[in-house]
Amino acid sequence: MRTLEPTVDYTGIDIAEPAIDLARQTYQEARFEVADGVTIPFDDGAFDLVHCTSVLVIEPRYQEVWEEMYRVSSRFVLADMRLLKDIESQGGLQDSHYRIQFDAQDQEGIVPYVVSDADEVVNCLLNLVPRPRALRGTGYFHEVSKMAGTRYSQVCMSILLVEKGNLETTRTELDLNDLPLEFSAFPG
Numbered sequence: 155m156r157t158l159e160p161t162v163d164y165t166g167i168d169i170a171e172p173a174i175d176l177a178r179q180t181y182q183e184a185r186f187e188v189a190d191g192v193t194i195p196f197d198d199g200a201f202d203l204v205h206c207t208s209v210l211v212i213e214p215r216y217q218e219v220w221e222e223m224y225r226v227s228s229r230f231v232l233a234d235m236r237l238l239k240d241i242e243s244q245g246g247l248q249d250s251h252y253r254i255q256f257d258a259q260d261q262e263g264i265v266p267y268v269v270s271d272a273d274e275v276v277n278c279l280l281n282l283v284p285r286p287r288a289l290r291g292t293g294y295f296h297e298v299s300k301m302a303g304t305r306y307s308q309v310c311m312s313i314l315l316v317e318k319g320n321l322e323t324t325r326t327e328l329d330l331n332d333l334p335l336e337f338s339a340f341p342g
């Protein structure tokens with residue numbers, strides 16, 4: 155964060171205590187808390203930008219996490235997700251997982267390999283309260299890693315940016331043209 159903007163103040167959370175211990179040692183200028191993304195322990199509008207990276211690809215409770223990130227943001231929320239069209243009609247992806255090999259350790263772990271339904275995600279984001287001022291997205295299809303246990307061969311890696319609205323916001327600007335997915339019609 156400070157590489158891009160030396161004056162930025164930032165706070166990080168992770169559900170895993172070892173991750174927070176490591177972050178505290180490595181980035182002593184910032185504040186880090188052990189917390190679950192579905193119950194973020196900060197006030198409404200506490201941050202200009204909430205940035206969530208590489209979490210919603212292993213955490214299936216994306217709706218709750220987005221609601222909390224939106225609540226504690228006063229302006230923007232940025233997060234990456236794996237998206238596909240019509241997942242439910244294809245039987246869902248509940249049993250997908252990903253094997254992780256840890257560096258310098260002869261160990262491996264298994265985490266969920268989460269792919270979310272593109273239309274459901276967009277609907278979820280458009281229904282955030284208060285209504286978002288804008289929803290923007292970009293992304294690309296890539297080959298699924300051989301370490302992922304999933305029936306899909308390609309998924310759309312997506313970056314989604316939501317600009318927070320207020321109680322007067324009646325329209326959401328949609329800018330999803332850089333995502334290689336065809337979305338169903340959504341209200342403007």
Ligand SMILES: C[S@@+](CC[C@H](N)C(=O)[O-])C[C@H]1O[C@@H](n2cnc3c(N)ncnc32)[C@H](O)[C@@H]1O
Nearest residue numbers: 167168169170173189190191192207208209213
């Ligand atoms: C692939 S790592 C990414 C870590 C970091 N965000 C980064 O980009 O370097 C995924 C992290 O998500 C954390 N995580 C998973 N579910 C979470 C949740 N519900 N709330 C907070 N952190 C979560 C895991 O503990 C893990 O450290």
